[in-house]
Amino acid sequence: MIRLTESQRHFFTLVSEAIYANPFAEEREAIDTRIAGLFPGARVENLIDETIREVSTRLKALEPSGLPRIDRVEPKDRSLVENALVFEFFYLFRERFDALTHRQLEAEDTSLTVPFADEAHAFFHDRGFSTKQFCHYMALCYQLRRAFLLIRDSLVGTSRAMRNLRRDLWNNVFTHDIGLYARYLINRMEDFSTLILGETGTGKGTAAIAIGRSGYIPFDPVRKAFTESFTRTFVSLNLSQYPESLLESELFGHKKGAFTGAVEDHKGVLERCSPNGAIFLDELGEIAPHTQIKLLQVLQERHFTPVGSHLKTRFNGRVIAATNRPFEELTGSDGFRADFFYRLCSDIITVPPLWVRIEEDPSELTALLNHTVTRMVGKESPEYTEMVREVIDRQLGEHYPWPGNVRELEQCTRRVLIKKSYMMTPTRQEASSLAETLTQGLRKGEMDIKELTCGYCAMLYKRHGTYGDVARITGLDRRTAKKYIEEFDQVD
Numbered sequence: 001m002i003r004l005t006e007s008q009r010h011f012f013t014l015v016s017e018a019i020y021a022n023p024f025a026e027e028r029e030a031i032d033t034r035i036a037g038l039f040p041g042a043r044v045e046n047l048i049d050e051t052i053r054e055v056s057t058r059l060k061a062l063e064p065s066g067l068p069r070i071d072r073v074e075p076k077d078r079s080l081v082e083n084a085l086v087f088e089f090f091y092l093f094r095e096r097f098d099a100l101t102h103r104q105l106e107a108e109d110t111s112l113t114v115p116f117a118d119e120a121h122a123f124f125h126d127r128g129f130s131t132k133q134f135c136h137y138m139a140l141c142y143q144l145r146r147a148f149l150l151i152r153d154s155l156v157g158t159s160r161a162m163r164n165l166r167r168d169l170w171n172n173v174f175t176h177d178i179g180l181y182a183r184y185l186i187n188r189m190e191d192f193s194t195l196i197l198g199e200t201g202t203g204k205g206t207a208a209i210a211i212g213r214s215g216y217i218p219f220d221p222v223r224k225a226f227t228e229s230f231t232r233t234f235v236s237l238n239l240s241q242y243p244e245s246l247l248e249s250e251l252f253g254h255k256k257g258a259f260t261g262a263v264e265d266h267k268g269v270l271e272r273c274s275p276n277g278a279i280f281l282d283e284l285g286e287i288a289p290h291t292q293i294k295l296l297q298v299l300q301e302r303h304f305t306p307v308g309s310h311l312k313t314r315f316n317g318r319v320i321a322a323t324n325r326p327f328e329e330l331t332g333s334d335g336f337r338a339d340f341f342y343r344l345c346s347d348i349i350t351v352p353p354l355w356v357r358i359e360e361d362p363s364e365l366t367a368l369l370n371h372t373v374t375r376m377v378g379k380e381s382p383e384y385t386e387m388v389r390e391v392i393d394r395q396l397g398e399h400y401p402w403p404g405n406v407r408e409l410e411q412c413t414r415r416v417l418i419k420k421s422y423m424m425t426p427t428r429q430e431a432s433s434l435a436e437t438l439t440q441g442l443r444k445g446e447m448d449i450k451e452l453t454c455g456y457c458a459m460l461y462k463r464h465g466t467y468g469d470v471a472r473i474t475g476l477d478r479r480t481a482k483k484y485i486e487e488f489d490q491v492d
């Protein structure tokens, strides 16, 4: 039997901590520093390579054959060696997991065959792992790598607020202790609902996608593929887009003939969500009390009934919800029912406003511009980034508050790329030029009622700055006013 020496035990404990540490948290840096202590003189960027080499060397040294089998390790040391072997596997295969993640993103909903499945299986088999253990570690390593890429690449920014956000998103997926998560919680995350708060355009939807697509997806050794594509594991619904009468049907689905216009069966988001997935309820702040009650029942009982049906259907996914209403408003008298609110809040994640990020770290703006320009132009373009930055510095100044946050920054970048200039929105100046356009349209008699209503709401919004004011002046409800304004912005 293989028995670890004290020094081996110390080293493999460190490795176990490293593999399961949150890569976006400071604790990870602390572990790296401790590992660095083992390699005096090594450069930080080579640290991981040094560690991988050292893990392999030490694992090989455990057996004369150079191939330590997990079933030959003394029980009390087994989990340490198991973790070290998983660490070795993870780093040997991580680039292939990355390539798979990118290819899967392009292939969308059909789950791809894993080209390295046989090689991976042989790795675990040769080291004494069962097929069940192999499948588990395949799924876990894919999940770890996918979550890392999705969180790192979609939410850029070096400010403390952004680093904290990435750390919190990781914990939202894996909890603060991946070891425990992997052992007990993998199939029990459905009860962990998440509420994402933040101003409009800060990246709440982006954060929701990152965590929604980072769930654990079992591996099927027969098909040599994961049981589904991660692109199918996230279903979103913008609650403010639907009138009350249609919302329940969008959430729970309906049966043919359930109401006038229900000409065929319709699957709601809850039914479309896969068991490994999450539904994203955007603009949750707009939801009426009786829909809150129905959703609360689903969260508690895990069953829902489509409109016009008597059959209960089980819902296994997670719920992620977002709203740009301030926290105090949500818990106030005309906000959420308290029971609904608390059921939703296993975790609350707040996405920081852009001005806070820039204030914390002025280089954040450049990093974001770089990211945005690269996305728009299709490759890194330092000269365009520089040009956009120059216009922003000149026209908006250092302390511009970015009321539309990252979405406004994207819009600004587009406009500067086209016009080399950016007029801020919303401004009274824009409101009056919009009023002028509307008046001209009325004079010419060319506008239909929708254009007129959307344009009028948008003008009021630019003038007053809140949906509430638009609703008060027009007599529309807040949700409808907002819908018209968004429709106008999309056409604009």
Ligand SMILES: Nc1ncnc2c1ncn2[C@@H]1O[C@H](COP(=O)(O)OP(=O)(O)OP(=O)(O)O)[C@@H](O)[C@H]1O
Residues within 6 Å of the ligand: 154, 155, 156, 157, 198, 199, 200, 201, 202, 203, 204, 205, 206, 207, 282, 324, 368, 371, 406, 407, 410
């Ligand atoms: N940290 C970030 N790094 C890169 N892009 C970002 C970041 N945050 C947001 N974005 C981009 O900004 C845009 C707006 O983000 P998103 O739609 O997620 O915001 P939101 O808070 O959900 O908005 P709303 O409140 O209007 O629903 C998206 O194109 C998104 O990709």
